[in-house]
Every structure is written in structure tokens, then in C-alpha cells.
Amino acid sequence: MFILNPHSSVPIYQQLVDQVRRLVAGGQLVPGAELPSVREMAHEHTVHPMTISKAYSLLESEGILERHRGKPMRVAALRRNQSGVAARLKQIEPQLEALALSARQLELSSDDIVAQLRKKLGEKP
Template sequence: MPPALPFFDIQPQLATPIYRQVMEQVQRQVAGGQLRAGDELPSVRAVAERHAINPMTVSKAYSLLEAQGLLERRRGVGMVVAAGVPTAGGDADRLALLAPALESAAQQARELGIPPEAALAAFERLLHPDPKETP
């Protein structure tokens, strides 16, 4: 059963190209175990329509992931996570995928003059939100 849309969190305002956002999100979901071998990805058309982006952008991301061996095309089904792809990698593998976002956040904190302790406290709150504060 394909994952429910919205499957991707596309943020056009970021400096990261949209195709890279799609690729990195698939890589993280596979590494984190949310996607496993054989799981279907949403169609190019569904992703493009949902996020109002060019279908060629989604197709490029899927094709590059296919070239990396992470995805495979199945006739009549579409793109699926390739068989034999390890999921739920070790902590080091998953942290390596998180590193670019942390580097960006650290740079922004430095530019804003936020002390490291305050930035870490803000990150901790985001990791463990208080359920009483969420609607």
C-alpha cells in the first residue's frame, strides 16, 4: 500500500533544489525504516500535483535514486524501494543523513547570535514537544 500523501515536505523557499529535497527525504525514510524494500512511492504525477511542482523535478529525483540503487521501477506499479536495500541503518548512518540540516541550523544560530546552550535547548524542545502545548 503506498504511503499516504503528503509524502514529502517540499519547501520551495529553501536553497536546496526541490529534486534534492525529494531525494534526501526518501534516503532518510529508508535509513530510518519508514520505507522498506518493496514499498511503493507516490507517482510522479501525484507528487507534482500535490506540491504544485514540475513533474520533471520529481522524475529527476526518482531517476537519480534509481541510479543509486535505492529505487527500482516496476512495470504497472511505479517506483518502489529496491529489494536488498538495508533499512533502519545504524546511528552513524542516520546521523550522517541528518548532518546537513544540523550544519545549516548551526550556521543560522551563529548568524543570529544565539548562544549554543539556547540553540541546543530549542532543538531539545523540538525533539520532545510538550503534548499539552500542541493543538
């Protein structure tokens, strides 16, 4: 369910945080759903447990996950308006802005960029 790439320049804990956040916002992870334990997850991805732990803690402090003694982490109840299209678009705004900047500096036309983006959106990961 989770894809962690140790060779990426994005820190592993960050990759995990980003994915959980988006899966929750996207509805693939619903409130109450349980996440793999730190140990399980660490073992499966051969990653240091502290790395998973850090990601979970961040998600907890964001109110996205909930910790209950003795139980696995769970997806928290959604706050109001957290899952509307606007809220989700807001989440990728920084990515969109960075992309737009790159496109301008590369003097790529909007149509070329959009065509390429649609291609990527159509592909399965």
C-alpha cells in the same frame, strides 16, 4: 506523506530526494514499498512531472529506489549497515556542522542552542 514547498530556496526535486532518503533510512518507507507515480505526485503537488522524475532518477542512481518496467518505483533492499544509528547520524552531519558554525559566529552558548533544538525536536511538524 511528502511536503513540497515551492517557495523554499531548496529546489523542489531536492526536497523530495532528501525526504525519501530519510524516510527510507528512518524505516517509515520499507523495502518493497511503492511510491506514487510521477504523474500522481506531480498532480497532487501541482509541480512539473519532470521535477518528480528527476528526483526519482537520482534516488534510483543512489540505489534507494528501484525501477521495474510498468510498475511504480519501489524502495530497494537496504544495503548492509545502511540503517544503523551511525549511518543515519552521518546523513545529517553536514547540517550539524553548518549549525555549529552559525552558533559560533553568533556567539550562542551550547546550552542555548541545545535547549532550542530540543524544543524543536519535541514539536510535531
